[in-house]
């Protein structure tokens with residue numbers, strides 16, 4: 159009798175609810191912040207969270223939560239953690255998952271699910287979350303036994319942050335969070351099908367080193383893989399050792415210092431002339447951690463026609479996918495670069511080539527002309543750069559302002575640029591800035607937004623106000639969906655179909671309603687003063703720059719054209 | 728061209744969905760897919776026959792499949808020495824007069840009759856897809872009432888004539 163009571167009591171000590179096990183597992187992964195939004199199916203998780211001691215940021219929409227987690231992940235390199243409820247909560251994070259997958263951002267996302275007993279019965283707030291998210295996650299799980307939480311969570315963090323990073327989703331039926339279970343203390347990862355290669359093949363490294371000694375016009379194309387691998391120092395050392403000029407993809411910006419004499423600029427659709435001509439003319443192209451996206455390559459027929467192509471990537475599926483590759487190197491960018499630095503091959507004879515690239519840059523820099531009395535958007539971005547010394551963290555939304563930010567904000571350090579590249583997700587910029595600021599509370603964070611995209615997730619002003627996040631919200635307000643308007647002007651005979659806002663709220667009053675300081679700005683003088691004021695304040699400020707509506711982003715490679723056919727140079 | 732890819736995968740919920748998703752995402756047309764057990768517990772074997780433009784497409788497909796966490800191994804066995812089999816059940820109209828003729832076709836193809844009714848026969852035949860197609864064409868004039876094909880399942884022969892297996896694992 160006494161004995162069995164003791165046994166029972168012992169059981170009680172060992173058993174914990176699934177939700178408690180979940181949160182303990184998050185602590186083991188050293189999660190310092192969760193972004194989320196509660197609801198019926200995740201009530202047990204939120205109940206455990208109540209006194210779990212992990213800070214939680216309540217977004218104002220689940221899309222805001224997941225983009226904030228993406229911003230956090232970009233800055234820290236650690237997986238962003240998100241909780242959303244079942245059904246509509248889960249479907250609201252779909253855009254963020256797709257965005258994170260295509261831009262390789264590590265996330266671990268928990269969604270609530272109806273209880274296992276009613277799954278498949280079209281229960282209240284049931285959605286087939288595994289089905290919906292399968293094509294837009296690196297991997298997903300549904301918990302079927304609460305004792306699996308520790309293993310699944312450990313695997314999820316490992317998968318999200320290793321190899322080519324990406325989002326992992328864990329669907330948690332409500333009863334799984336409630337049921338008591340005995341948690342495994344030291345869960346064992348069981349992933350026989352997942353062994354990312356990080357160590358490059360030595361023969362290929364040698365081959366690249368040999369090719370380099372023969373090259374006259376070598377060029378490095380550096381993508382975001384440099385940032386994920388924390389390979390920026392190695393990249394610089396390699397480029398300097400071998401005297402190789404560097405161009406960046408949109409997402410790679412900051413991987414190589416913009417003020418370095420070997421930096422030529424950003425390449426691609428709205429990249430600079432010299433970078434695109436460099437890609438067209440080079441004889442050895444070394445792609446490090448970029449995926450030859452179509453916005454970067456332009457028409458593939460004309461892409462790097464004279465070059466031998468070497469491609470260093472952690473994801474073997476990217477090599478040879480779009481561009482035939484002679485020297486494939488599967489592995490971690492930093493490991494590959496360090497091996498290359500250690501080679502004793504001859505240096506390429508690249509000085510004439512570098513001179514040529516610089517001449518192109520001098521002849522065809524990014525430029526803009528004052529056409530009207532109106533404030534110009536490019537000027538605002540230049541101002542942001544000069545007043546922050548290129549040291550700020552910049553997040554953007556999607557559209558013209560994004561391209562101007564990429565062109566005019568020269569990034570000298572890594573992990574300071576947060577933008578939605580592959581998916582081009584409007585509504586990304588403001589919540590991403592929240593995650594970035596929380597990741598680095600003392601950094602200057604500027605959210606550069608279009609007036610269109612700002613209105614897609616502006617409810618997150620509530621989070622900024624609540625946590626007094628000192629984000630500088632830079633609205634490039636052209637009263638239009640500028641990028642759409644530009645394409646309609648250029649390719650659709652100036653037929654501005656649904657791209658001009660005839661009605662717009664006062665963003666200043668809107669910000670003020672949240673208790674956020676805000677100014678409307680129409681002149682360069684105001685711009686200089688207000689920007690300086692905003693940057694000096696340790697509080698959020700919204701600057702609503704009313705800019706010329708008709709400005710276009712130039713230069714441009716029109717769709718279907720080769721990189722050498724830039725317009726508006 | 729036709730490509731044949733075999734996979735071994737963890738037998739976990741959603742695996743098949745992940746795999747077929749990949750094909751539709753890249754708009755490759757699956758001609759057939761078979762799934763079943765393997766020699767190891769909890770590991771399934773899948774054989775996919777797919778229509779592609781060229782070798783590069785198969786290579787890309789193989790790499791994408793390999794990226795899936797639950798996929799343990801992917802082998803592109805297109806053009807290799809392999810054992811490939813498919814089973815078909817064919818219900819063919821068979822009047823008493825035609826029966827003898829049909830039986831004479833079954834023999835050389837080593838098919839077997841697995842069901843008989845007053846006016847039809849069900850024939851089972853196994854073999855490589857080409858053989859089955861030839862057999863179906865022979866039967867067509869008699870009137871095929873129903874046809875069910877399993878799709879090809881395959882693996883490599885023990886000895887290879889060609890220069891080794893094109894085994895695209897992760898490296």
Ligand SMILES: Cc1ncc(C[n+]2csc(CCOP(=O)(O)OP(=O)(O)O)c2C)c(N)n1
Pocket residue numbers: 555556557558559560582583584585607608609610611612634636638639640641642
């Ligand atoms: C969610 C979403 N919907 C639509 C688009 C298509 N799109 C790309 S840029 C753009 C215009 C963006 O306008 P705005 O935010 O004002 O920025 P601007 O281009 O004026 O700088 C649109 C509609 C998109 N990228 N994302």
